[in-house]
Amino acid sequence: MSPILLFAPIRLAVWHRQSLPLAMGHESRYHLAPMGLIVQKFGGTSVANAQKIHRAARRAIQAKRDGKHVVMVVSAMGRTTDKLVSLAREVASNPPKRELDMLLTTGEQVSIALMAMAIHDAGGQAISLTGAQLGLVTDSVHTKAKIHKIERRRLESELEAGNIVIVAGFQGIDAAGEITTLGRGASDTTATALAAVLEAEMCEIYTDVDGVYTADPRVVPNARKIDTISYDEMLEMASAGAGVMHGRAIEFAMRFDVPVHVRSALTDAPGTMIMRETEGMEALAIRGVTLREDLATMVLLGVPNKTGMAGRIFEEIAKHHVIVDDIVQNMYDDGKFANIGFVISAEDSPIVKELTDRLVREQGLQGVETQDQVSKISAIGVGMRSHSGVAASMFDILGSAGVNIHSISTSEIVISCVVAREDGHKALAAIHDAFHLSDK
Amino acid sequence: MSPILLFAPIRLAVWHRQSLPLAMGHESRYHLAPMGLIVQKFGGTSVANAQKIHRAARRAIQAKRDGKHVVMVVSAMGRTTDKLVSLAREVASNPPKRELDMLLTTGEQVSIALMAMAIHDAGGQAISLTGAQLGLVTDSVHTKAKIHKIERRRLESELEAGNIVIVAGFQGIDAAGEITTLGRGASDTTATALAAVLEAEMCEIYTDVDGVYTADPRVVPNARKIDTISYDEMLEMASAGAGVMHGRAIEFAMRFDVPVHVRSALTDAPGTMIMRETEGMEALAIRGVTLREDLATMVLLGVPNKTGMAGRIFEEIAKHHVIVDDIVQNMYDDGKFANIGFVISAEDSPIVKELTDRLVREQGLQGVETQDQVSKISAIGVGMRSHSGVAASMFDILGSAGVNIHSISTSEIVISCVVAREDGHKALAAIHDAFHLSDK
Numbered sequence: 070m071s072p073i074l075l076f077a078p079i080r081l082a083v084w085h086r087q088s089l090p091l092a093m094g095h096e097s098r099y100h101l102a103p104m105g106l107i108v109q110k111f112g113g114t115s116v117a118n119a120q121k122i123h124r125a126a127r128r129a130i131q132a133k134r135d136g137k138h139v140v141m142v143v144s145a146m147g148r149t150t151d152k153l154v155s156l157a158r159e160v161a162s163n164p165p166k167r168e169l170d171m172l173l174t175t176g177e178q179v180s181i182a183l184m185a186m187a188i189h190d191a192g193g194q195a196i197s198l199t200g201a202q203l204g205l206v207t208d209s210v211h212t213k214a215k216i217h218k219i220e221r222r223r224l225e226s227e228l229e230a231g232n233i234v235i236v237a238g239f240q241g242i243d244a245a246g247e248i249t250t251l252g253r254g255a256s257d258t259t260a261t262a263l264a265a266v267l268e269a270e271m272c273e274i275y276t277d278v279d280g281v282y283t284a285d286p287r288v289v290p291n292a293r294k295i296d297t298i299s300y301d302e303m304l305e306m307a308s309a310g311a312g313v314m315h316g317r318a319i320e321f322a323m324r325f326d327v328p329v330h331v332r333s334a335l336t337d338a339p340g341t342m343i344m345r346e347t348e349g350m351e352a353l354a355i356r357g358v359t360l361r362e363d364l365a366t367m368v369l370l371g372v373p374n375k376t377g378m379a380g381r382i383f384e385e386i387a388k389h390h391v392i393v394d395d396i397v398q399n400m401y402d403d404g405k406f407a408n409i410g411f412v413i414s415a416e417d418s419p420i421v422k423e424l425t426d427r428l429v430r431e432q433g434l435q436g437v438e439t440q441d442q443v444s445k446i447s448a449i450g451v452g453m454r455s456h457s458g459v460a461a462s463m464f465d466i467l468g469s470a471g472v473n474i475h476s477i478s479t480s481e482i483v484i485s486c487v488v489a490r491e492d493g494h495k496a497l498a499a500i501h502d503a504f505h506l507s508d509k
Numbered sequence: 510m511s512p513i514l515l516f517a518p519i520r521l522a523v524w525h526r527q528s529l530p531l532a533m534g535h536e537s538r539y540h541l542a543p544m545g546l547i548v549q550k551f552g553g554t555s556v557a558n559a560q561k562i563h564r565a566a567r568r569a570i571q572a573k574r575d576g577k578h579v580v581m582v583v584s585a586m587g588r589t590t591d592k593l594v595s596l597a598r599e600v601a602s603n604p605p606k607r608e609l610d611m612l613l614t615t616g617e618q619v620s621i622a623l624m625a626m627a628i629h630d631a632g633g634q635a636i637s638l639t640g641a642q643l644g645l646v647t648d649s650v651h652t653k654a655k656i657h658k659i660e661r662r663r664l665e666s667e668l669e670a671g672n673i674v675i676v677a678g679f680q681g682i683d684a685a686g687e688i689t690t691l692g693r694g695a696s697d698t699t700a701t702a703l704a705a706v707l708e709a710e711m712c713e714i715y716t717d718v719d720g721v722y723t724a725d726p727r728v729v730p731n732a733r734k735i736d737t738i739s740y741d742e743m744l745e746m747a748s749a750g751a752g753v754m755h756g757r758a759i760e761f762a763m764r765f766d767v768p769v770h771v772r773s774a775l776t777d778a779p780g781t782m783i784m785r786e787t788e789g790m791e792a793l794a795i796r797g798v799t800l801r802e803d804l805a806t807m808v809l810l811g812v813p814n815k816t817g818m819a820g821r822i823f824e825e826i827a828k829h830h831v832i833v834d835d836i837v838q839n840m841y842d843d844g845k846f847a848n849i850g851f852v853i854s855a856e857d858s859p860i861v862k863e864l865t866d867r868l869v870r871e872q873g874l875q876g877v878e879t880q881d882q883v884s885k886i887s888a889i890g891v892g893m894r895s896h897s898g899v900a901a902s903m904f905d906i907l908g909s910a911g912v913n914i915h916s917i918s919t920s921e922i923v924i925s926c927v928v929a930r931e932d933g934h935k936a937l938a939a940i941h942d943a944f945h946l947s948d949k
Contacts, residue, residue, distance in 0.1 A: 119599040122600055153619070156619075157626055160559045160563070160623045160627045161626035161627060161629060165625065165629050168622045168629070169622070171618060171639075172626075175615035178611060179615050183596060183600045183612065186608050186612075187600045189605050190600065190602060190603075190604075199611075201686075
């Protein structure tokens with residue numbers, strides 16, 4: 070049984086944010102005629118067949134008729150990417166990442182071509198662009214590339230020519246012209262990055278749910294759609310397990326202050342607006358609660374309190390591209406030693422176990438404790454800044470629900486508790502109810 | 510019933526050949542180490558699944574182990590291109606050709622990525638290149654582009670680095686970076702053009718048949734595989750309906766004197782070698798016979814014999830990208846008028862009918878006769894140059910078989926007869942037998 074750790078929480082999400090790309094191709098002034106620009110992103114389920122592609126095409130044409138410049142970002146149709154990955158696994162047990170990117174980017178290329186055809190067929194004017202043609206330049210880390218720069222020239226000239234511009238999501242090229250991808254689900258990132266570069270008035274994310282919910286409705290049936298949420302809250306929701314949007318996508322929107330509208334591709338009902346924090350938002354202590362179930366915790370015991378020791382440990386782990394979250398550390402023995410706990414994906418657990426076992430041997434630590442079957446509950450809200458006692462309430466609620474807390478970490482707008490996996494759903498429902506999140 | 514036309518046959522195949530691209534990226538000297546280079550092309554059926562991809566990969570690896578530089582050209586898997594075309598038709602009745610190219614080129618991109626993975630998986634070293642990455646530059650005629658230039662730099666550096674280079678067939682980019690395709694089945698053209706540019710010692714075309722046959726074995730069961738055939742003969746075979754290889758592909762090989770080996774992807778048995786004409790080749794009057802069944806004939810009646818009149822007519826037709834073959838013309842009324850006949854694809858018949866009807870009205874021709882249900886039998890052989898009486902024999906053979914000849918055209922190494930469609934198979938078998946083509 071691991072100890073409850075409550076000291077000095079360090080949230081790596083903050084570090085991630087600081088590594089955001091800075092060069093955004095702002096070398097030229099914005100030449101477009103003074104009409105609003107809107108980015109519309111359609112996910113895989115929203116372009117899964119000809120009918121859905123036509124539905125998306127009509128939305129874009131309508132926006133154009135309403136006087137907007139329109140840039141669409143399109144994902145691969147339906148389960149295409151999964152099918153391509155299976156194909157790769159049929160051919161090779163460990164396919165080179167460069168070739169995986171070569172393979173997977175075809176999915177979006179199919180979608181953009183079909184979308185352009187659909188728009189032409191419906192009487193609109195459109196052109197499709199691959200990441201290479203657009204000039205979406207990334208680093209060279211295949212399958213997980215980061216955007217370095219987005220060229221505006223081609224985009225602007227196509228928009229000026231009256232085209233709806235259809236951009237392949239998820240893909241880019243590196244400086245040498247190699248095809249890269251931004252990681253699974255990263256079409257959202259393409260969309261908000263384009264919206265940022267083009268100073269769009271809105272980035273619309275069309276998806277198969279009708280917005281962001283106070284909790285996962287499959288776990289908490291009375292969860293409610295959230296009308297507006299701040300970038301910070303959404304970022305924490307995403308990193309704490311809300312699958313609606315990727316954190317990196319939200320970071321781009323936040324940095325360049327682009328409102329993001331997450332909404333259903335099937336209806337015209339408004340979804341959830343992700344935007345800059347407004348004063349009214351603090352009225353609620355908690356905006357939503359999330360659950361991540363695929364986690365493991367590790368606690369390094371008896372770490373000598375030498376300068377740079379923690380840094381060395383996490384550097385070693387980072388080398389293996391493992392994302393570490395919720396690092397908590399507490400000292401003992403007059404500050405001579407510390408126990409350092411952190412949370413990782415369960416799938417990364419074997420490799421991290423191997424690394425930490427080596428550290429124990431080489432650096433003279435006392436030992437490592439691992440727990441694979443754990444979940445993390447997070448409560449998120451900018452209102453926490455002004456509402457005191459939220460953490461205490463949470464402990465009470467979980468206690469009353471008979472849920473044992475393994476570890477806790479808090480930041481300005483998040484409180485996270487690690488619990489046994491079998492307690493996860495119960496804990497989520499209890500917190501959702503106790504904070505009245507289903508009330509309007 | 511159209512008259513038999515026997516005068517002044519003009520074969521457009523010759524004109525096509527003269528329009529071959531001349532700039533072939535020969536700006537740099539050939540830097541590769543002095544080891545032979547081989548181009549291996551695998552058609553859609555030869556990469557239709559993971560097992561076949563691995564089989565192709567093993568062939569390339571073996572050639573590399575045998576001390577060759579290896580460039581592979583790969584088509585889209587199985588019926589992928591057809592499926593993509595259906596998808597386009599589901600979305601749009603008349604999809605823009607630029608977007609069709611954007612769509613269709615994904616098929617080959619999938620294949621090259623999987624082939625590279627298979628080679629890596631089998632312990633080889635490979636890299637895949639799209640048309641854009643390779644630098645295969647075409648004109649801008651989407652869906653039917655012609656190769657302008659092939660860059661050698663990337664190819665050479667990847668070969669020097671020890672890679673098997675896997676090139677996407679069928680695709681290129683124009684000078685503006687737009688994605689183009691070379692027309693259906695044009696992966697052969699990619700292969701022989703690469704072989705030409707790289708001065709390959711051999712271009713191997715792996716396919717689902719084991720070589721070129723004296724006639725289509727589905728029509729003539731005792732047809733025999735041809736061991737060697739000259740470029741000229743193969744070119745005529747292809748343009749006269751032998752589906753094994755595209756004419757444009759053979760033209761590249763001929764111009765740069767690259768031997769082409771058409772062979773089965775499933776066995777190690779030798780196939781058909783297409784090569785420069787040797788003296789022994791003339792021993793046979795006829796190398797093979799072909800049948801084209803999807804044809805129509807048109808005869809323009811009473812064309813005034815004014816300078817440039819015929820040119821104007823065929824220019825008008827060419828504007829609509831219709832390929833015209835076997836133009837025959839005969840004069841009457843002291844050379845004041847001519848009847849001009851030609852052969853086109855049956856599918857082009859409606860548009861050509863419309864054009865010629867207009868010409869009749871505007872230029873005062875006497876009329877147009879069209880026949881849609883016709884086939885063309887061609888007998889091909891460089892031996893015709895030294896064997897006299899081949900044409901006469903053919904007429905006798907068809908006469909004895911009770912086949913009525915609509916029109917005839919001859920060139921140095923080809924005799925073609927247009928017959929009613931229902932007579933096609935009978936005529937083909939009769940000629941094949943009479944010239945003993947099934948004998949070794």
